[in-house]
Amino acid sequence: xxxxxxxxxxxxxxxxxxxxxxxxxxxxxxxxxxxxxxxxxxxxxxxxxxxxxxxxxxxxxxxxxxxxxxxxxxxxxxxxxxxxxxxxxxxxxxxxxxxxxxxxxxxxxxxxxxxxxxxxxxxxxxxxxxxxxxxxxxxxxxxxxxxxxxxxxxxxxxxxxxxxxxxxxxxxxxxxxxxxxxxxxxxxxxxxxxxxxxxxxxxxxxxxxxxxxxxxxxx
Amino acid sequence: xxxxxxxxxxxxxxxxxxxxxxxxxxxxxxxxxxxxxxxxxxxxxxxxxxxxxxxxxxxxxxxxxxxxxxxxxxxxxxxxxxxxxxxxxxxxxxxxxxxxxxxxxxxxxxxxxxxxxxxxxxxxxxxxxxxxxxxxxxxxxxxxxxxxxxxxxxxxxxxxxxxxxxxxxxxxxxxxxxxxxxxxxxxxxxxxxxxxxxxxxxxxxxxxxxxxxxxxxxx
DNA sequence: CCTGCCATGGGGGGATCCCCTGAGCGGCCC
DNA sequence: GGGCCGCTCAGGGGATCCCCCCATGGCAGG
Numbered sequence: 001x002x003x004x005x006x007x008x009x010x011x012x013x014x015x016x017x018x019x020x021x022x023x024x025x026x027x028x029x030x031x032x033x034x035x036x037x038x039x040x041x042x043x044x045x046x047x048x049x050x051x052x053x054x055x056x057x058x059x060x061x062x063x064x065x066x067x068x069x070x071x072x073x074x075x076x077x078x079x080x081x082x083x084x085x086x087x088x089x090x091x092x093x094x095x096x097x098x099x100x101x102x103x104x105x106x107x108x109x110x111x112x113x114x115x116x117x118x119x120x121x122x123x124x125x126x127x128x129x130x131x132x133x134x135x136x137x138x139x140x141x142x143x144x145x146x147x148x149x150x151x152x153x154x155x156x157x158x159x160x161x162x163x164x165x166x167x168x169x170x171x172x173x174x175x176x177x178x179x180x181x182x183x184x185x186x187x188x189x190x191x192x193x194x195x196x197x198x199x200x201x202x203x204x205x206x207x208x209x210x211x212x213x214x215x216x217x218x219x
Numbered sequence: 220x221x222x223x224x225x226x227x228x229x230x231x232x233x234x235x236x237x238x239x240x241x242x243x244x245x246x247x248x249x250x251x252x253x254x255x256x257x258x259x260x261x262x263x264x265x266x267x268x269x270x271x272x273x274x275x276x277x278x279x280x281x282x283x284x285x286x287x288x289x290x291x292x293x294x295x296x297x298x299x300x301x302x303x304x305x306x307x308x309x310x311x312x313x314x315x316x317x318x319x320x321x322x323x324x325x326x327x328x329x330x331x332x333x334x335x336x337x338x339x340x341x342x343x344x345x346x347x348x349x350x351x352x353x354x355x356x357x358x359x360x361x362x363x364x365x366x367x368x369x370x371x372x373x374x375x376x377x378x379x380x381x382x383x384x385x386x387x388x389x390x391x392x393x394x395x396x397x398x399x400x401x402x403x404x405x406x407x408x409x410x411x412x413x414x415x416x417x418x419x420x421x422x423x424x425x426x427x428x429x430x431x432x433x434x435x436x437x438x
Numbered sequence: 439c440c441t442g443c444c445a446t447g448g449g450g451g452g453a454t455c456c457c458c459t460g461a462g463c464g465g466c467c468c
Numbered sequence: 469g470g471g472c473c474g475c476t477c478a479g480g481g482g483a484t485c486c487c488c489c490c491a492t493g494g495c496a497g498g
Contacts, residue, residue, distance in 0.1 A: 107346075115344060115346075118340060118341060119341070121337060122337060122338070122348060125334060127334075127338070127348055127350060128347075128348070129346055130347040131345070131346060160443085160445085163445095173429070175424075175484070185445085185446070185447090186446070186447055188447050189445070189447060195486075195487075198486085205485085205486080206485075207425070207429060210392075210426060210429045211391065211392055211429065214433040381475065381476095382474090394454070394455090395454075396454090404476070405478085408475075408476055410455085410457085413456080414457070415474095424484095425456090
């Protein structure tokens with residue numbers, strides 16, 4: 001940890017590479033640079049850096065899809081390589097794509113050298129790092145994954161245990177007779193339960209019930 | 220940024236607080252400590268720290284729900300306060316809960332003082348930081364959010380423009396005649412489109428269609 | 439003991455869904 | 469010009485959905 005961290009900078013602007021190289025502090029050693037995807041792969045293979053600083057808008061992805069770069073680089077290298085994405089953009093689509101391509105962090109180019117150095121250390125340790133404007137987005141998205149499940153409890157416990165069973169099956173698209181077969185009860189009983197569920201949740205059809213359950217991730 | 224960052228440590232183990240205070244580097248100034256939720260609120264109000272280092276498993280949440288603490292603290296303070304969660308646990312449920320409570324980062328107690336210092340600086344700048352074991356989890360969850368949206372395009376463009384229109388309305392729970400009124404076409408035409416959609420997507424009912432669209436966040 | 443809630447079941451009926459067959463019209467491509 | 473496809477519309481029919489009425493038995497609370 002006290003040793004310097006070896007990084008490779010991949011960016012198509014040489015001035016930006018120089019600036020980054022100058023601003024990174026003493027604990028980060030730049031062992032290579034590349035301006036495009038093919039040379040990046042070569043440099044990374046040769047130098048085996050701890051972290052790759054990767055510009056999001058690399059040319060070479062082929063046409064308007066200016067961002068196939070990460071995936072290509074990623075797919076051409078051992079998974080042990082760690083990426084930290086640099087971008088002028090804070091668009092949601094860019095963030096998602098880069099993260100899916102395997103980057104462990106995403107910071108904007110407005111960051112100072114000290115901030116970049118800190119982020120480099122963090123991802124070298126395996127941490128995930130996101131710049132301020134992106135952090136909110138990522139956290140919101142993450143929280144949403146399991147989030148609404150919590151608030152649904154309030155309305156959900158107004159249903160009896162049996163009604164909840166029926167509700168889940170109905171919301172998944174089961175027909176009444178399928179629910180009946182699944183729970184070993186009569187179709188008429190299923191109808192009674194569904195009516196109760198719709199009344200208690202103030203819904204008017206099984207379609208709305210599906211949407212309701214879907215929003216709350218009860219499926 | 221070159222000034223020291225003022226932090227408050229909230230943890231029910233005094234030895235851990237002392238260790239953390241000793242291990243944090245010179246750029247971080249500990250201006251207060253607390254061992255439980257009520258005193259934490261008081262201390263934070265008085266000292267107005269830049270960052271609050273918060274133990275996840277604080278007692279005082281009331282009974283087995285050992286984690287209501289963050290929400291209580293969070294709800295009692297201005298939203299400008301930034302939280303960094305510390306935990307021995309890397310359970311998914313803990314992470315989700317803490318993030319939803321408003322923490323900007325989550326690191327494990329196995330981290331060194333240097334690592335904690337670095338994380339404190341990061342969240343003070345507005346970054347989001349996650350420890351190695353948690354990073355993978357968070358990134359996976361995040362990627363999943365928008366991941367399926369991308370792959371849905373493949374199946375989605377097999378539908379004609381009109382079919383997609385009808386599909387979206389149907390998936391939202393519109394009745395056939397409502398779709399017909401919305402699109403100024405006959406109910407029979409709607410039926411035809413729905414049949415095509417179901418056939419092309421290999422589904423058998425509008426309920427499954429709702430679930431299909433919901434999973435891909437097309438609503 | 440009576441009232442309320444829950445789970446179970448039934449009859450009936452109108453609305454809706456889903457599929458079948460069939461058809462006309464306009465555009466695109468070879 | 470002749471297929472091929474998409475958009476439009478129609479009739480009919482069986483299955484399903486959702487509501488109305490109703491009843492029985494169990495179980496908890498006032």
